[in-house]
Amino acid sequence: MWLKNMNTQTQSNRERIIKVAYQLFYTKGYNQTSFADVANELGISKGNLHYHFPSKGALLNTVIALRKQQIIEMFAQWDGEFSDAKDRLKRFIQMMINNEANLVRYGCPLGSLNVELGKDQRDLQGMSREMFDLYQHWLEKVFTQLDSKKSKARSLHLLSMTQGTAMMTYIYSDSKLLKDECNAINEWIDSL
Amino acid sequence: MWLKNMNTQTQSNRERIIKVAYQLFYTKGYNQTSFADVANELGISKGNLHYHFPSKGALLNTVIALRKQQIIEMFAQWDGEFSDAKDRLKRFIQMMINNEANLVRYGCPLGSLNVELGKDQRDLQGMSREMFDLYQHWLEKVFTQLDSKKSKARSLHLLSMTQGTAMMTYIYSDSKLLKDECNAINEWIDSL
DNA sequence: GTCTATAAGAAGATAGAC
DNA sequence: GTCTATCTTCTTATAGAC
Incomplete structure (x- = not known):
């Protein structure tokens, strides 16, 4: 250390x-x-x-590598704190609430980077999508605790809801919208 | 003419x-x-x-004005074709399906532009958000046919779901994801 | 490792001829 | 209305001194 x-x-x-x-x-x-x-x-x-x-691309590469490492460490910590699947999923939603100020002002760091790079720099987008894959795989693993057959579809559905929530929160600079949508997502998790 | x-x-x-x-x-x-x-x-x-x-900003301004006009005409046409609220909402979702190829390759034209401009060009973002407002107001009006008290919250929720769907479709270049999420949204509309 | 200087090109924008 | 030429500034990147 x-x-x-x-x-x-x-x-x-x-x-x-x-x-x-x-x-x-x-x-x-x-x-x-x-x-x-x-x-x-x-x-x-x-x-x-x-x-x-x-080069600038090399810098981006290094930045994304650091970010990926931090995401992996975050999941390891969450897995240590919670064993119940729904608790783990809600911890993910709680992260959005905790990050309210940044979401309102700058949007989702994963989504916005991916959109920007995907427009005409597909090679760079590939790097940024790997961060998304980390989330998707972790969520799929957690959903497997509930129902292995539906785990992949549910992981994509949850990511879709959080991306939409982050986007709307950002576009309207609206923290109430963030809370309302996160509450709706948590209710969906409870209903599973 | x-x-x-x-x-x-x-x-x-x-x-x-x-x-x-x-x-x-x-x-x-x-x-x-x-x-x-x-x-x-x-x-x-x-x-x-x-x-x-x-200037480039003037060109963007004109482009957005054209886009807003087209959106208004689109809603007028939909309102002429359908009177039932749920039919109108489903027409909105159908638009996403019809636009599959562009969503997969370039993402949502409203969302991506807003994200890009919002980062450090707040003045330009204001113009682009007006396109969003057109959708939000139309949806709120349609939801009022069902329940005037919940209309605003539901309009934002529907926009959130469609933005998330567009984003995930784009990031993973996945048209199946688009169809699955649009089906889920249509089921939600039916459940109201 | 860090600096200054500089290249080489692209960007937004203007001036003036036709 | 349309063109060529030019200006200025910004951007990525390199060279070479310290």
């Missing part, structure tokens, strides 16, 4: 770049974020940025 | 520009579409484009 930063008291510039890029890609969008934006935010030079990441 | 093109045998360049921009903003995204893209597609010069539309 402490091995990570053994040689430095604080984060390395490389780590800082990834974190700032992660944030800016989410809040401004990937195409609307330039190397200059990232460099200015950190107070470093663009040349330095190119030393750590030869 | 024929007055529109009284002086020309075919479309004017201005009309052609709007149509091509409409298409490219949808398929490539607004930020990823340049004046050069539009001009090349039509075989005209960039200077010509700037004669008709002084």
Whole structure:
């Protein structure tokens, strides 16, 4: 654990770049974020940025890899906290509620990135869809605890509902809509 | 009717520009579409484009105005074809099925544009959200035929479901998912 | 590892000829 | 109305000094 930063008291510039890029890609969008934006935010030079990441695509790749790792760790923690399938599913919905402020202002970080990249950069979209796959597979696994035959269809249905909820919350900047839709989703989970 | 093109045998360049921009903003995204893209597609010069539309924002404005007009005409036609509330709602869902190929390849034209512009161009997002408002108001009016108290909440819920469906259909390029989710939405409409 | 300088190209937009 | 030419700024990326 402490091995990570053994040689430095604080984060390395490389780590800082990834974190700032992660944030800016989410809040401004990937195409609307330039190397200059990232460099200015950190107070470093663009040349330095190119030393750590030869291209913008390489930076996105690294950002997504970090995000995937965080998602995997999140599921591991949830699985440790809850064993009941419905409790696990509701923990997923609770994540949306907890993330209200960001959803209202910036939308779903997975969905918006995927839409942006899918338009004319299919290669990059493939990378971003892998984050979606992590959610889909975890949900399918959890739904299998309830009914293995319906698990895949239900996982896609739940993702569809959460994506729609995130989209509407974002478009209308409406946190009440978020809560109402999350309540409806939780009732659906209870009804299974 | 024929007055529109009284002086020309075919479309004017201005009309052609709007149509091509409409298409490219949808398929490539607004930020990823340049004046050069539009001009090349039509075989005209960039200077010509700037004669008709002084700025890119002005072009987007005109494209959205056209789109809003088409949406209004679509609702008028549906209202003429169906008087029953549930028939009208199902016509809305049928539109998604009819548009399968585009949804699979490019996603929802309203949702994706709104997400893109909302990231850091809130002024432009306002224009694009007006298209959403047209749908929301029409749906609320139709739901009022069933139950005036629940009409607004139901209109938002239906939009949420359709946005989620469009998003998942797009991300996984999955037309079967589109049909399954549309069937589920139609069942929900029947249950009201 | 980090900087400055610079290339090479694309973008939105303007000026002026036809 | 349409064109070519040009301007300015931004963007990704490279080269070379420290």
